Structure formats: C-alpha cells, structure tokens
Amino acid sequence: MTSEKRDLRAPPPVEPLPPCAATCPAHTDVRGYVHAIARGNFEEAYRIAREPNPIPYICGKVCAHPCEDQCRRKDVDEPVAICALKRFVTERHDLGLGHAPGLSCAPPKDAKVAVVGSGPGGLTAAHDLARLGYRVTVFEAYPRLGGTMQVGIPLYRLPRETIDLEIAPLKELGIEFVTNMRVADVDGLFADGFKAVFLAVGSHVGARLRLPNADLPDVWLNTEFLRRVALGERIDLRHRKVLVLGGGNVAIDVARTAVRLGADRVSMAFLESDETMPAHPWEIEEAKEEGIEMFPGRTFKECVLDEGKVAGIKCVKVDFHGFKPDGAIDMEEFVDTEHILAADLIIFSIGQGPDLSFLPKDGSIAQTKRRAIQVDPVTLATTKAGVFAGGDAVTRVGFIIDAVAAGHRAARSIDAYLRGVDPQTVQPPDPAKLGTIQQKTLDHIRKLDREPLPKTDAALRRSTFDEVEHGYSETQAVRAALRCLTCGAGARVDPDKCIACLTCVRVCPFEVPGVDRGTAEVPVDYCQACGLCATECPAKAITMTLQSDEGVLRQVKLAIMRARSGGEPGIVGFACRYCAYSGESPEVVKAALPANVQVIDVLCSGKVYALYLLKAFEYGADGVFVAGCIVGECHNDKGNVHAGQRVAYVKKMLDDLGLNGARLEMFNTPPGECASLVEDVTRLASKVKELGASPVQPGRSN
Amino acid sequence: MIKAKQKPIAEIKALLAPYRNILILGCGTCVTISFAGGEKEVGLLASSLRIASAMDPGGQKIFSEQTVQRQCEWEFIDAVAEQINQADAVLSLACGIGVQALAERYPDKVILPGVNTTFLGMAVEHGVLVERCRACGDCILGLTGGVCPIARCAKNLLNGPCGGSQRGKCEVNPETDCAWQLIYDRLGKLGQLDRLSSLMTYKDWSKDYDGGPRKIVREDIKL
Numbered sequence: 001m002t003s004e005k006r007d008l009r010a011p012p013p014v015e016p017l018p019p020c021a022a023t024c025p026a027h028t029d030v031r032g033y034v035h036a037i038a039r040g041n042f043e044e045a046y047r048i049a050r051e052p053n054p055i056p057y058i059c060g061k062v063c064a065h066p067c068e069d070q071c072r073r074k075d076v077d078e079p080v081a082i083c084a085l086k087r088f089v090t091e092r093h094d095l096g097l098g099h100a101p102g103l104s105c106a107p108p109k110d111a112k113v114a115v116v117g118s119g120p121g122g123l124t125a126a127h128d129l130a131r132l133g134y135r136v137t138v139f140e141a142y143p144r145l146g147g148t149m150q151v152g153i154p155l156y157r158l159p160r161e162t163i164d165l166e167i168a169p170l171k172e173l174g175i176e177f178v179t180n181m182r183v184a185d186v187d188g189l190f191a192d193g194f195k196a197v198f199l200a201v202g203s204h205v206g207a208r209l210r211l212p213n214a215d216l217p218d219v220w221l222n223t224e225f226l227r228r229v230a231l232g233e234r235i236d237l238r239h240r241k242v243l244v245l246g247g248g249n250v251a252i253d254v255a256r257t258a259v260r261l262g263a264d265r266v267s268m269a270f271l272e273s274d275e276t277m278p279a280h281p282w283e284i285e286e287a288k289e290e291g292i293e294m295f296p297g298r299t300f301k302e303c304v305l306d307e308g309k310v311a312g313i314k315c316v317k318v319d320f321h322g323f324k325p326d327g328a329i330d331m332e333e334f335v336d337t338e339h340i341l342a343a344d345l346i347i348f349s350i351g352q353g354p355d356l357s358f359l360p361k362d363g364s365i366a367q368t369k370r371r372a373i374q375v376d377p378v379t380l381a382t383t384k385a386g387v388f389a390g391g392d393a394v395t396r397v398g399f400i401i402d403a404v405a406a407g408h409r410a411a412r413s414i415d416a417y418l419r420g421v422d423p424q425t426v427q428p429p430d431p432a433k434l435g436t437i438q439q440k441t442l443d444h445i446r447k448l449d450r451e452p453l454p455k456t457d458a459a460l461r462r463s464t465f466d467e468v469e470h471g472y473s474e475t476q477a478v479r480a481a482l483r484c485l486t487c488g489a490g491a492r493v494d495p496d497k498c499i500a501c502l503t504c505v506r507v508c509p510f511e512v513p514g515v516d517r518g519t520a521e522v523p524v525d526y527c528q529a530c531g532l533c534a535t536e537c538p539a540k541a542i543t544m545t546l547q548s549d550e551g552v553l554r555q556v557k558l559a560i561m562r563a564r565s566g567g568e569p570g571i572v573g574f575a576c577r578y579c580a581y582s583g584e585s586p587e588v589v590k591a592a593l594p595a596n597v598q599v600i601d602v603l604c605s606g607k608v609y610a611l612y613l614l615k616a617f618e619y620g621a622d623g624v625f626v627a628g629c630i631v632g633e634c635h636n637d638k639g640n641v642h643a644g645q646r647v648a649y650v651k652k653m654l655d656d657l658g659l660n661g662a663r664l665e666m667f668n669t670p671p672g673e674c675a676s677l678v679e680d681v682t683r684l685a686s687k688v689k690e691l692g693a694s695p696v697q698p699g700r701s702n
Numbered sequence: 703m704i705k706a707k708q709k710p711i712a713e714i715k716a717l718l719a720p721y722r723n724i725l726i727l728g729c730g731t732c733v734t735i736s737f738a739g740g741e742k743e744v745g746l747l748a749s750s751l752r753i754a755s756a757m758d759p760g761g762q763k764i765f766s767e768q769t770v771q772r773q774c775e776w777e778f779i780d781a782v783a784e785q786i787n788q789a790d791a792v793l794s795l796a797c798g799i800g801v802q803a804l805a806e807r808y809p810d811k812v813i814l815p816g817v818n819t820t821f822l823g824m825a826v827e828h829g830v831l832v833e834r835c836r837a838c839g840d841c842i843l844g845l846t847g848g849v850c851p852i853a854r855c856a857k858n859l860l861n862g863p864c865g866g867s868q869r870g871k872c873e874v875n876p877e878t879d880c881a882w883q884l885i886y887d888r889l890g891k892l893g894q895l896d897r898l899s900s901l902m903t904y905k906d907w908s909k910d911y912d913g914g915p916r917k918i919v920r921e922d923i924k925l
Contacts, residue, residue, distance in 0.1 A: 501735040506828040536828075538740040539730060611742070614749035618756070656711045657754045696756040 015432070016524065018487035019070035020082060022433035025405030026052040030067055030082055031489060035546070037085055037481035038577055039601050040586035046093040047101050049086050053404055054100070054127040055120060055166045058149055060087030061469070062158050064249075064280065064399040072434075073485055075442055078450040081472075081480045088477040099169035106133040108174075111418050114139065114194040116183045119147020120400045121391030122200035123170060124407025125414070130173040132415050137194070138175060141182035143231065147202045148392070149400065151227040152250070154257045155465040184358050186365065186387060196386045196414045199365075199373060200407065201358070203392035207351040209245070211313075213303035214348075218310040222246070222254050222349035229257055238262040243313060243343030245300060246270055247277040251349035252284065255292045258347070259462050269295035269313070269341055271320040271331065286468065289458035295341060299333065304340050312342040327370070354393040360384075372396050379413040379423035380406060388413055434488050435525040441510045445528065446635045451480040474585040482578055489545040490527025491534055495519040497541035504533035504542060509637030530636035531607030547603055553615055559598035560621050568596035569622030569688045573681065574612060576605040576640070579629030584674045592678045594685045604628070605666075606639025613650045613664060617696055623663045623688035627677055630668040640668060660691055703824070704732040704797045705831045706739060706817040708747065715754055717814045718763070718793060725789035726751075726816070727782065727804070728769030729796035736831055738817045739795025741769040747795070747816065773800025779807055786811060822853075839909030839916060845897065847888030852905075854881035860902040 605628025734740025
C-alpha cells in the first residue's frame with residue numbers, strides 16, 4: 001500500500017505545495033484564493049492573490065498561467081480556470097481598501113536604489129524595495145511605464161488603464177519614475193549616489209533572419225511593430241497582405257494586431273508543425289477565429305520581389321525536430337516542396353533579445369554567450385558588485401510572472417547586499433511539489449465542466465483593439481472555484497493518537513488512506529480534503545488542514561451570538577461549500593436567508609460531525625440545520641448520506657434529552673435550486689419560532 | 703476485540719444524578735474501535751450531558767473529559783489520578799474491565815459505567831459489529847472449521863444443527879446465520895465433512911465461567 005510513497009508519518013522537510021503554487025514562479029497561494037472565492041470571501045481572495053504579486057490586475061488578464069498547466073484537475077477533466085479567477089478577484093476588489101491591504105512598509109532608509117526598466121521585474125523589485133524603506137528610482141527608456149506590458153502586449157489583451165491601475169499605488173509608495181530615460185552609463189548611477197542597481201531592461205530587439213532581401217522597408221520586426229502600435233502610431237494596413245514569420249505567442253500578437261489594423265489577409269508561417277507550434281493553444285484558437293491562416297512546417301529561403309517590392313517569401317516544407325543544444329535548427333527539408341507564400345508585408349517574429357549596448361564597455365558586467373546579462377542564478381548578482389539583473393534581460397524570453405519572481409529575488413538580494421549580508425543566504429529554498437494523484441483516486445473524483453471565459457465575438461473583434469476576454473460573473477467564479485481539488489490541504493494523522501482502527505480506510509470515498517506499521521496514513525499527494533475520515537475517526541487522530549474542529553466550534557459560538565442578536569431565536573446552519581448553494585455565490589444565498597440564521601461553510605456536509613450539532617445546542621442555538629446536495633450528487637460519494645445519518649442520530653439524542661429533535665433538520669438542495677434551501681431554512685425558522693427559545697441557555701452550562 | 707455499546711442517556715443521567723463534578727473517562731483501545739468510548743464518544747456524551755444539565759432546574763453539573771490509552775492498565779489510569787481525585791464521580795466509557803480497574807485503584811471514588819460491555823467480536827463492515835468469541839477457555843475452532851458454535855449458536859450446541867435451522871438461518875433470529883450450517887459448509891469446502899460423523903463429547907465448562915473467575919499465571923515471566 002505504501003511502496004511508491006515517502007514516509008508520511010513524519011512531516012516532509014518542506015511541506016509540499018500544490019502544483020499550482022509550486023509552479024507559479026511567485027509561488028502564489030492559488031489554493032488559498034480559489035478557496036476564498038468558493039466561500040464568497042472575495043476580498044480575502046484578493047488579499048491572498050495580491051500578497052506575492054504587485055501586479056495582480058495585469059496577471060489576471062495576461063498571465064501565461066503555468067499554474068493551470070500543472071493543475072491536477074487536468075487529470076480528471078480540465079484545469080481550474082485559475083487566471084480567470086485572479087481576474088475576477090481583481091475586478092471585485094474595492095480599491096478603496098488599498099491596492100495592497102495588509103502589507104506593511106518599513107521605516108524609510110537613506111540608501112538609494114536604481115531600477116532600470118519598468119516592466120514586471122523592475123516594478124516588482126521597486127515595490128519590494130520601497131516597502132523595505134529604500135529610496136527607489138525607476139528609469140524607463142520609453143515614454144510610458146510598464147515595459148513589455150506597455151510596448152509589447154497588444155491592447156486587446158491588456159487595456160492600458162489596467163497598467164495605470166497597478167502603477168498608481170507604486171507612486172504612492174514613494175517610488176520615483178523617470179520616463180524617456182535610457183540609462184547609458186551604469187557606473188554613472190553609482191556616481192549619482194545610488195547604492196545598488198537592478199537591471200530589468202527586458203528584451204525589446206526583434207531578430208531577423210539573414211535572407212536575401214530581408215532588409216527591405218516592407219520587412220518588419222515584431223518588437224518594433226508592436227511598440228509603434230502600442231505607443232499610438234496609427235499604422236494603416238488596409239489592402240495589405242501580411243505574413244508573420246514565427247509561431248510563438250509574440251507572433252500571434254503581431255498577426256492579431258495586423259488584423260485589427262485592417263490588413264486584407266494575415267497569415268503565419270513557422271518551422272513547427274500544427275501540434276508543436278509554441279504559442280499557447282488558446283491564443284492559436286483565437287487567432288484562427290479571427291481569420292488568420294497558418295502555414296506550419298516551413299523554412300524560409302528568401303524574400304521574393306516583384307518590381308522591387310516585397311511579393312512574398314520562398315519557403316520549403318520541413319520536418320522540424322527542435323533546436324540543438326548549440327542553438328542550431330534540427331530539421332529535414334522535404335525535396336521538391338519549394339513554393340512562395342505571397343505577401344506584401346513580412347513581419348519577422350522569430351525571437352527577440354535584450355539591447356545590451358548600454359553595458360559598460362570594459363566588460364565589468366559580463367554577458368552570456370547567448371547575449372543576455374550573466375547573473376548568479378540564486379542571487380541575480382551580475383559580475384559587478386551592487387548590480388543585479390533579472391527578467392527577460394537575463395532569460396531573453398520569459399513570462400510576466402517569471403519577471404515578477406525575479407523582481408522579488410532581486411529585491412531580497414539587494415536588501416541583503418545593502419545590509420552587508422550575503423545575498424546567498426536570504427533566498428527561500430525552492431518548494432517541494434505534490435505528486436500526481438493515483439489513478440484509483442482519480443476515478444472517484446467527480447467531473448465538472450470548466451466555465452468558459454466570456455469573449456467578444458470574433459467578427460466584432462477584428463476591427464477593434466477593445467478587450468477580447470471579459471471577466472466571470474460572481475456565480476461563474478464561484479462555480480469555477482469549486483472545481484479546485486484543494487490539493488495538499490487534506491487530512492493529517494497524529495500517529496500518537498491513531499490506533500489503526502481502519503475507519504479512515506473504510507470511509508474514504510477516494511481510496512486514499514492506508515494503515516502501515518500500526519498507523520494510518522493519508523498520503524498528502526492523494527487526499528481530496530473532504531474531511532470524512534476526520535469526522536469518523538473515533539480516536540480523534542485526524543485533523544483537516546483547511547478546517548479544524550476547534551475552528552468550526554469557535555465559528556459556532558460566534559454564529560449563535562450573531563443569530564440571536566436581533567432578539568429572534570438563533571439558527572445555525574452547516575452548509576456544504578460545494579452543493580448547499582448549488583453553485584450560487586454563498587454570500588448571495590446567505591443574504592436571502594432570514595436574519596436570525598447564520599451559516600458556517602464546511603468541506604462537505606459529511607464533514608459535519610455529531611459533535612458540531614450537539615455543541616451548537618449546548619452553546620444555546622435554538623435551531624440547527626445541515627445543508628448538502630441531494631443523494632447521488634455528492635462530490636464525495638456519500639458525504640450527504642453520512643450527514644443525514646448523523647442528523648437522525650442527534651435528533652433522537654435531543655428527543656431523549658428532552659430538547660425537541662425537531663429543532664434540527666437536514667436539507668438536501670437539488671442542483672441549481674438554491675431557492676429550495678432558502679425555503680427550507682425559512683420553514684425551519686418559523687417552526688423554531690413556534691417552539692420558542694431553547695431551554696439550554698449559554699452560560700448555564702460549563 | 704471487546705465490543706461495547708453506550709448506555710441509554712436516561713440511564714446515564716440517573717446514574718449521575720447524585721453527583722456534581724463528573725469526569726467522563728474514555729478508553730483509547732477496544733471501545734474506541736467499537737465507537738462506544740473513545741475520545742470522540744467522550745466529547746459527544748459530555749456535550750449531551752451538558753445540554754441535559756443546562757435544562758435541569760435541579761442544579762448544574764460540571765463535566766470534564768479525558769481519555770487514556772487503556773483503562774485496564776494501572777500505569778495508564780495512574781496518569782490521570784489528579785483528575786480522578788478531583789471528581790465526585792467517574793463515568794467510565796471503558797469495558798467492564800476498565801471500570802473495575804478504576805474501582806480497584808481508586809477505592810474511595812465512585813466509578814460508574816457509561817457503556818454496556820457486549821461481546822468479543824469484530825466489525826464485518828463499518829458500523830456493524832458482530833460477536834465471534836465467548837472466551838470459553840477451551841477452544842474447539844480446530845474441530846468446527848473455524849466457526850465457533852459456542853459464540854454463534856444460540857444453544858451452544860456441540861453437535862448441531864438443531865431442528866430450528868431454517869434455510870441456513872437461526873430460529874432465534876432469522877437474521878442470524880445458523881452456525882452449524884456455516885460449519886457444515888466450511889468443512890465441506892475443506893473436505894472434512896467426515897468430522898461430522900463422530901459425536902463431539904461434552905465440553906469442559908469448568909474452563910468457562912462455571913469454574914468461577916479465571917486466572918492465568920505465567921510463572922516464566924512473572925516478576
């Protein structure tokens with residue numbers, strides 16, 4: 001039963017993170033904010049999402065979300081829509097509460113730090129250093145702030161107001177921004193009194209193949225084209241046939257931008273096959289929806305001219321195998337496949353790199369062989385003391401969230417460096433990641449459709465730079481959040497209390513627990529956090545990471561106080577987070593309940609253990625209910641059936657004690673009918689009113 | 703293992719009526735596994751009794767909760783001596799052995815049983831406990847195909863079945879399998895049906911309770 005697992009009786013040296021958080025370069029607590037959305041606590045969700053990320057509004061729209069690629073629900077159906085949920089919490093957030101609620105600032109320090117570049121890496125480092133009290137100046141070469149986010153990402157993916165919204169609070173932190181300032185002399189910054197420098201200059205120089213005629217005016221570069229459009233130049237591509245060379249995400253941006261500038265026809269040609277095209281699948285799909293034609297598996301020989309003007313590109317079909325370690329292309333050309341793809345405007349989008357012409361000529365800041373800034377991978381220190389670098393200037397190409405992570409790393413190093421501490425010692429270790437879920441557990445997990453993100457119709461969006469994607473409604477967001485498997489937040493066994501009674505093994509709907517060497521173990525890699533084992537364990541040896549009994553009982557006391565505060569009999573409910581609200585926002589449903597009803601969300605109605613019900617009455621509740629779904633709909637097989645059995649048991653106990661068992665009810669809400677819960681609860685409230693206040697008064701018992 | 707069942711709440715209330723400070727003491731082994739007297743059941747019973755007490759105009763009781771690993775061991779019950787001494791009465795949720803161990807160790811203390819010790823048995827499925835052994839002191843399972851007619855036949859027959867065996871069920875309770883049918887089926891599978899052709903002689907009941915309380919002394923390991 002345990003052959004493929006580590007010893008789970010001893011906590012692992014580093015608690016493994018869910019794959020989403022472990023994969024996120026900034027290690028965002030995805031599970032935390034998704035769980036908060038599911039509970040309807042949208043501000044808490046924002047706070048969690050914001051904490052490791054100073055640009056959550058931007059990431060909610062354009063993050064490449066590597067987290068979703070690793071989400072373990074993909075092994076059941078499709079990943080949780082994590083990025084869309086981040087977007088939802090930012091859209092719901094009340095900025096009146098501040099951009100970074102709960103984050104503190106250290107007292108001001110004298111030391112000045114220069115950040116070169118205002119992209120995601122530069123902004124993050126500036127943000128962190130400013131919070132640490134440093135005087136930070138950000139230098140930006142272009143007239144507007146945001147780096148690639150401003151001059152690279154097209155408007156239809158990221159409206160510029162979103163960038164402004166992130167930068168305004170950074171200005172309030174006291175960060176000084178200097179635009180139109182291309183730093184040409186790093187040493188000069190030290191002469192100006194800066195004690196440390198972070199180079200986050202990004203990767204803004206597009207690459208061009210050395211083909212015959214590739215230097216003609218109608219052969220453009222990706223970065224330059226996107227930058228011109230982003231900075232407001234009105235380029236007219238009407239009556240033009242545009243061919244984009246390249247199959248990456250930037251190439252897609254270029255092609256879709258060309259569509260919006262009125263081009264007659266836009267197509268893309270690239271080395272890779274349809275299947276191996278490097279752009280994200282959803283980007284490819286949207287591009288195709290907008291009428292962009294794809295020519296996969298081509299290598300390019302020359303730009304073809306007609307009367308001195310670009311008329312197309314001569315191609316040969318290839319089988320592309322990838323890049324060799326030295327960067328050379330590994331491919332086979334097919335014989336007799338030479339042909340011409342017609343176009344009167346060709347845009348190269350085959351890669352890009354940083355402009356490093358500003359580095360000191362003496363080589364004191366070393367470059368890599370691939371023409372990027374050379375850094376220590378742990379500290380991001382360059383070869384020059386006090387100078388650090390990160391983001392695309394180091395990696396050449398990366399995601400926004402990679403740059404955010406680099407910004408944090410650089411800020412920690414710079415702070416250490418300025419305090420005279422070795423920056424090697426201040427970086428947190430890489431987190432461990434939960435493994436995959438065993439097949440027999442996957443087989444028991446309920447499949448749930450992924451909520452698609454609303455989009456503007458392709459025909460409408462071809463002529464506008466308005467945003468293509470739109471956010472979730474509250475109901476959609478809650479449904480999307482409820483698909484989270486809450487990985488790694490499951491049951492923990494106390495081996496000192498466990499008596500290996502096998503109860504957990506028998507009640508788990510997912511075949512997760514086992515008993516080995518006299519103790520139960522619930523492998524953290526597989527546990528689905530339903531809580532049934534913890535509820536049934538007769539030795540109280542199992543606790544739930546997400547919801548402890550003590551925590552629930554504290555909530556019960558508070559809920560009774562609130563429920564009774566209006567003078568009416570107080571009713572406390574325990575509602576399954578999945579089903580009781582039938583996918584509606586818990587807050588909306590709760591608002592529809594009578595004022596003397598307070599609801600506590602639980603992992604599953606099956607998690608409601610008889611003690612919660614008895615304690616509620618002991619603490620003075622006048623009525624109590626448990627709400628779950630109808631039989632056959634439970635996410636955890638029969639959690640709702642177990643709940644019903646316990647309610648029946650406690651009802652009888654209450655009768656035996658002389659406290660009317662009718663004060664306790666179990667409600668089963670059919671899918672999509674949250675009104676039925678409201679009706680049931682309202683009926684219970686009237687019945688309890690008839691029965692009058694409970695004879696058990698708080699304070700009378702110990 | 704020893705299986706037990708919690709007493710009805712009314713009976714427990716009556717037992718506790720004269721006392722104010724009550725320690726509810728669980729046992730962490732057999733009764734925990736039989737969902738009768740472990741830490742979880744201690745909590746449930748304590749909460750129930752607090753509810754009852756809060757409704758009782760006759761005065762409030764104070765309930766404290768504790769669970770030891772095994773109440774049938776001096777060392778484990780000594781570990782909670784302080785709580786036991788502070789209580790007016792101890793409601794033990796252990797089997798009868800634990801209750802008596804407490805009574806013997808704390809001669810001045812009122813020790814009350816909260817469960818009915820029911821049988822030696824096992825869980826055939828979660829929540830379903832069945833009797834399997836009567837601790838008769840003279841095991842004959844080797845003769846009966848591994849099915850005990852003492853524990854599982856209402857008449858303790860040594861040479862069954864009786865005429866009340868109907869379609870494999872017992873006349874005493876139609877839900878109970880006839881032990882002798884089970885024995886017959888098992889011996890058949892084992893190819894030992896010939897065992898049934900010889901009569902079993904009378905059983906030495908002196909090794910059972912009929913010989914008075916039993917005792918095992920291992921001279922080889924005594925300290």
